Amino acid sequence: MTPTIRLRGIQKSFGAVQVLRGVDLDAHPGQVTALVGDNGAGKSTLVKGIAGIHPFDGGSYEFEGQAVEVTSPKQASQLGIEVVYQDLALCDNLDVVANMYLGRESRTGIALDESSMERKAAETLAGLRVRTLKSVRQAVSRLSGGQRQTVAIARAVLWNSKVVILDEPTAALGVAQTEQVLALVRRLAESGLAVIVISHNMNDVLSVADSVAAMYLGRMAAQVPAAGVSNSDVVELITAGRSTALGVGVRDEVTA
Amino acid sequence: MSAPTTRPPQPPQLPETSSDVLVGPPAQTLREAVAEYRARLAGGDIGLLSAVLGLIALLAFFSILEPDTFTTTRNFANLMNQAAGVAFISMGLVFVLLLGEIDLSAGFLAGTAGAILGVTLSDGAPWYLAVAACLGTGAAFGLVVGLLVAYLRIPSFVVTLAFFLGLQGVLLAVIGEGGTIRISDSVILAVNNRNLSPVLGWVFVGVVVLGYVVAGYVARRRRAATGLPLSSAAVFWGGAVVLAVVLGLLAYLFNLERAVNPEIVSLRGIPIVVPLAVVFIAGLSFVLTRTSFGRHVFAVGGNAEAARRSGINVAGTRVACFVISGSLAAVGGIIIASRDNAVSPTTGGGETLLFAVAAAVIGGTSLFGGRGTIIGAVLGALVVATIRNGLPLIASGSAIIFMVTGLVLLLAATVDALSRRRGTTG
Numbered sequence: 138m139t140p141t142i143r144l145r146g147i148q149k150s151f152g153a154v155q156v157l158r159g160v161d162l163d164a165h166p167g168q169v170t171a172l173v174g175d176n177g178a179g180k181s182t183l184v185k186g187i188a189g190i191h192p193f194d195g196g197s198y199e200f201e202g203q204a205v206e207v208t209s210p211k212q213a214s215q216l217g218i219e220v221v222y223q224d225l226a227l228c229d230n231l232d233v234v235a236n237m238y239l240g241r242e243s244r245t246g247i248a249l250d251e252s253s254m255e256r257k258a259a260e261t262l263a264g265l266r267v268r269t270l271k272s273v274r275q276a277v278s279r280l281s282g283g284q285r286q287t288v289a290i291a292r293a294v295l296w297n298s299k300v301v302i303l304d305e306p307t308a309a310l311g312v313a314q315t316e317q318v319l320a321l322v323r324r325l326a327e328s329g330l331a332v333i334v335i336s337h338n339m340n341d342v343l344s345v346a347d348s349v350a351a352m353y354l355g356r357m358a359a360q361v362p363a364a365g366v367s368n369s370d371v372v373e374l375i376t377a378g379r380s381t382a383l384g385v386g387v388r389d390e391v392t393a
Numbered sequence: 394m395s396a397p398t399t400r401p402p403q404p405p406q407l408p409e410t411s412s413d414v415l416v417g418p419p420a421q422t423l424r425e426a427v428a429e430y431r432a433r434l435a436g437g438d439i440g441l442l443s444a445v446l447g448l449i450a451l452l453a454f455f456s457i458l459e460p461d462t463f464t465t466t467r468n469f470a471n472l473m474n475q476a477a478g479v480a481f482i483s484m485g486l487v488f489v490l491l492l493g494e495i496d497l498s499a500g501f502l503a504g505t506a507g508a509i510l511g512v513t514l515s516d517g518a519p520w521y522l523a524v525a526a527c528l529g530t531g532a533a534f535g536l537v538v539g540l541l542v543a544y545l546r547i548p549s550f551v552v553t554l555a556f557f558l559g560l561q562g563v564l565l566a567v568i569g570e571g572g573t574i575r576i577s578d579s580v581i582l583a584v585n586n587r588n589l590s591p592v593l594g595w596v597f598v599g600v601v602v603l604g605y606v607v608a609g610y611v612a613r614r615r616r617a618a619t620g621l622p623l624s625s626a627a628v629f630w631g632g633a634v635v636l637a638v639v640l641g642l643l644a645y646l647f648n649l650e651r652a653v654n655p656e657i658v659s660l661r662g663i664p665i666v667v668p669l670a671v672v673f674i675a676g677l678s679f680v681l682t683r684t685s686f687g688r689h690v691f692a693v694g695g696n697a698e699a700a701r702r703s704g705i706n707v708a709g710t711r712v713a714c715f716v717i718s719g720s721l722a723a724v725g726g727i728i729i730a731s732r733d734n735a736v737s738p739t740t741g742g743g744e745t746l747l748f749a750v751a752a753a754v755i756g757g758t759s760l761f762g763g764r765g766t767i768i769g770a771v772l773g774a775l776v777v778a779t780i781r782n783g784l785p786l787i788a789s790g791s792a793i794i795f796m797v798t799g800l801v802l803l804l805a806a807t808v809d810a811l812s813r814r815r816g817t818t819g
Contacts, residue, residue: 190702211704226702228695230763231688239692240703242685249683252619 139202140165141300141331142187142218147196149182156182158355159196163348164300164331169322171342171363172335174352175375180335183352184302187333188220189213201299214241217299223308225289229278233270234258236277237292261295262287265321283314290321294330301325302333307341319345339368353378359385423627438764439812443805444756444772451776455783462786467651470664474585476778477666478503478729479745483752483770484677485721488714490753491681491694493762494542494549496715498534498556499722499749504741505560506530507726508567510581511574511736520580528723534560535719539712549715557746565738573737576730584669585731588662591648597668598640604675606633643667666728670771673724677767690714694762725749744798748777751802759809777801 140163149157157179164170174180186193189207198205200216207213213220227236234251237258243250258273267287270280277285286306293301303322307315322345326332336342342349343363350360351374358378370380379386434442455463462468482499489496510527514520538556542549568574576582589597609632613623644663652660681687689710692700701707722741729745730736754760755776756769780801784794 209704210702214704220702222702224698226696226699228692228699228763230695231691235688235692239700240689240705242688244685247684248679249685249688252616252621255621256619 138165140199141201142333143197143199143202144183144187145197145199147183147186147198148194149179149186149191150194151191156355157186157193160352160355160357161360162350162357163360164333165348166299166331167326167329168347169326169332169334169345170348170350170360171346172333172350172352173337173339173342173371173375174358177354178352178375179355180352181304184220184304184333184335187213187300187302188218211240214296217297218302219293219296219298219300220302221286221289221293221304221306223305225285227277227285227289230276232276233262233273233280233288236288237261237295239292241296257295258291261291265291265294265324267291282309283311283317286310286314286318287321290318290325294325294328298330300331300333302335304335305337306334307336307338315341339371342371343368349374351375353387356387358387359383361385421622421625423625426625426628439808440757441766441769441772442757443808444769444776447755447776447801448772448779451779451783455779455786459783459786463783465651466646466649467653467660468782470588470647470651470660472775472778472782473664473667474732475782476774477585477664477670478725478732479748479752479777480670480725480771480774481673481728482722482725482745482749483756483774484673484767485718485725486749486753487677487758487765487767487770488681488690489549489718490750490758490760491690491762491765492711492714493694493697494711494714495553495750495760496538496549496718496722497553497746498538498560499553499718499725500741500743500746501557501560501564502531502534502719502722502741503726503729503745504736504739505534505564505567505726506723507730507736507740508564508574510727510730511576512567514576514578514581515574520578523578523581524727527727528720531719531721531723531726532716533719535716535722536712538719539715542715543708543711561738561742564740568736568738571738573735575735576733581727581731582734583665583731585664585666585728587665588647588660589665589668591662594644594648594663597663597671598637598644601640601671602633602637605636609633673721674767674771681767686710686713691763694764696763744795747802748781748798749774751798751805752777754802754805754809759813760806761809761813773805 142162142164144160144162147157147160160179160183162183172180172183182191185191187207189209189212192208198207205216207216228239231239234255238254243254255273262270262273265287269284269287277288280288290303306318306322310318319341322332322334334345343366346363348360349363349366349371351358351371353375356378358374359380361383366383370382373380374386377386433440482503486496486499506527509530510523513523513526534556538549538552541547541552609629613629616623647663648661650659650661652658681690689700689705692703692705693707693710697707726741729740733740752773753765753770754773756766756771756773758765758769777798780798781794784797
């Protein structure tokens with residue numbers, strides 16, 4: 138099966154600092170790929186490169202088997218790549234509908250087509266079995282943390298997306314809300330999306346992921362199937378860049 | 394390299410569920426509408442309330458103290474003409490304030506653009522060319538300010554402070570030291586001095602009320618056709634009735650004879666500047682609330698980073714807002730020049746800018762960005778003009794006027810800051 142996203146040898150520097158040194162990553166449709174790594178390992182930079190916010194300097198970026206060059210967020214979203222950031226990137230002063238359609242408003246002539254936007258936003262939320270919102274015309278400032286997370290995820294799937302990237306989706310949530318969001322993440326994958334989840338929480342990673350990709354100091358230590366991987370294997374990959382139990386890891390001579 | 398194409402929004406095909414809990418405005422009945430409005434107030438969104446209550450309170454206050462001089466149709470017509478210049482500048486400022494930016498140069502930009510108008514008229518150009526030159530001046534300065542703010546990210550406070558100083562010089566240079574430019578073009582003078590004929594006044598009221606009803610009705614029909622529940626019909630029709638009554642009353646009062654010596658020259662009708670303002674209110678409100686551009690203005694003001702990640706052209710939106718602000722300052726310059734029959738080195742100076750900022754803030758526009766309306770700015774301008782008009786009748790000297798206006802601005806800013814706090818902690 139062709140991976141939806143296939144990265145090989147990705148390079149990225151900010152000035153003199155080389156953040157990514159030859160990163161490989163595959164994200165398959167219908168699967169949750171967990172992206173783990175310590176702070177500063179390059180997870181965020183990798184995601185921002187995929188999403189076109191900070192384009193990569195070198196390496197190959199294939200989308201559905203075709204080489205692409207993604208240099209702007211707009212281009213990424215046109216391909217079908219959506220990112221749900223940790224801060225959710227919602228405008229508090231706008232309502233749920235306006236946030237879900239932000240930057241991609243439907244129009245009739247020059248005027249906004251509020252009716253169709255409202256209907257589709259409500260359908261999407263209903264499709265995700267979201268029951269906690271009273272009205273899609275509420276301002277986001279009046280929503281709880283879990284509701285905001287839901288709106289951000291619903292925005293990502295509204296657009297017939299192929300890849301949804303979630304950055305620490307459960308970091309700010311309580312136990313019950315974490316369960317709900319993880320169930321939502323599984324549902325996204327089951328509907329055929331390629332889902333990439335950045336997380337620091339090993340339990341979340343292993344309960345939801347099909348594949349674990351561990352980054353170590355700007356390199357991909359290993360991408361392994363989640364089945365048969367233990368909590369300590371993942372921790373070892375994150376902290377040492379290799380796992381003796383799995384027999385994988387970065388070799389020191391691979392300094393790019 | 395694949396060619397990305399725009400994807401139509403397609404919600405994922407998931408099991409059919411009852412979605413009726415989610416759609417629709419929060420309020421579908423009158424009772425819900427009242428509850429919703431109270432919740433909004435409690436949440437910190439005061440909207441037009443402070444401006445409307447302030448205006449009613451001030452009108453009552455001055456009417457009780459000075460019924461003979463304040464509460465006359467002649468004075469109310471005067472009030473419209475006095476408020477107009479600040480109202481137009483303030484409408485432009487709303488765009489900039491929505492971004493969370495400020496434009497301190499709008500006052501002297503109004504003066505400079507007015508001076509360009511005067512100079513081109515003096516050179517014998519027809520009024521429309523002079524107006525075009527004036528608007529072009531406003532837009533051009535707005536563009537420069539916008540580019541500096543949006544691309545170099547110099548704080549707008551500093552950029553427009555520099556233009557505030559610089560434009561005073563430009564204004565002097567255009568007019569010539571100590572001089573004034575007289576405006577004698579009858580069209581320009583008519584804008585803020587003449588009145589509609591009584592019949593035209595009633596036509597104007599009819600058109601506005603009909604326009605409100607038709608636009609609202611069409612929007613409701615379209616919503617109903619999509620299968621979405623409607624907001625309270627009582628609120629909609631109630632709004633139409635209030636609008637009709639208020640405008641009808643205004644038209645009736647303004648159509649009364651208000652000249653001191655009607656035998657010499659008759660003075661009646663709605664000031665021409667009122668329908669002009671209504672056209673701008675309708676047009677600019679449409680831009681802000683019914684177009685993608687307007688939505689993006691609110692988004693940039695609410696969360697610029699989120700807007701950028703959504704693919705919104707943040708810098709372009711900022712530049713456009715400063716161009717709009719500059720252009721409306723130029724319109725304000727025409728209005729002021731028309732009123733004064735002249736342009737002088739102080740046109741648009743003094744308290745003009747502060748009054749315009751105060752008008753916007755009193756009208757519910759947040760200094761923190763992301764919240765505000767055009768109609769609010771105009772109501773705010775009426776509040777400021779009422780203070781300016783009424784205070785000299787009960788207190789002598791401009792000292793008290795400055796202090797009171799300053800206090801009102803401070804009060805409005807305090808309300809804004811407090812409501813913002815309630816909005817974020819609530």
